[in-house]
Amino acid sequence: MALATRTARPSTLRLLWQSTVGKKAVMAVTGVIMLMYLVVHMLGNLKIFFGAGEFNGYARWLRTIGEPALHYGWFLWLARLVLVTAVVLHAVAAYQLSRRDRAARPRGYVHRRHRASYATRTMRWGGVILALFIVWHILDLTTLTVNPRAQQHHPYENLVASFSTWYGGGIYIVAMLALCLHIHHGFWSAAQTLGANSARRQGALKATAAGLSLILTLGFLSVPVAVMTGVVS
DSSP: OOOOOOOOOOOHHHHHHHSHHHHHHHHHHHHHHHHHHHHHHHHHHGGGGGOHHHHHHHHHHHTTTTTTTSOTTHHHHHHHHHHHHHHHHHHHHHHHHHHHHHHHSOOOOSSOOOOSOHHHHTHHHHHHHHHHHHHHHIIIIISOSSOSSOOTTOHHHHHHHHHTSHHHHHHHHHHHHHHHHHHHHHHHHHHHHTTOOOTTTHHHHHHHHHHHHHHHHHHHHHHHHHHHTTSOO
16 A cells, blocks of 8 residues: 655744745844844944053953853854854845845836835945955954954954054944944844834834944944044054
8 A cells, every 4th residue: 555655844943934024033133143242342342442451451351251161262263153143144034035025026117216214225235335344354353364464362453553554444434334324224123023113112212223323333433533543553
């Protein structure tokens, strides 16, 4: 007697990933992870205003987190792994959602109205700019491949050397301005996806999105501006 073949059913995670709602949820969660990282990263960057000893000491401390359970530097690599995973998932989900949106968009309009805000319309280009900046930032201050000074275990000196050049500081400033728009719109989108945008909270969420993006942008921009104007050297 022939046995009936059973069709393998996709897993719940796969079904979630394939759905539009699932992709938006992935973007929201990974966005929150990256936002938390940015807050911590900005606060760490501001230590440069306290001098080389304070900044380099902070960089060394990051490599000792988790000892003795973790070996020296392991925490940073684990954090990088989580961050890279979040960035990749965020980018892939954004690209696939964009493709679906284009495929579902009706054609034949004579006039197109810009219904979205400026930040919404520039999210795609902002994401591309930030992706390219991440590659540059790693080559500049992590691997030191393109850093003009490239001194191992001297993060303060490397940061100053990078921002002392017009292109190093310029690239960083452009990327941070793109980050401002990305965070402003992304925070609001994540709140909508995660169901936190009730009618009573909309005003507070919009103010939080604007304030958070402004604080992060000013915090990150203060470092290259300080170096380029000679306040930090």
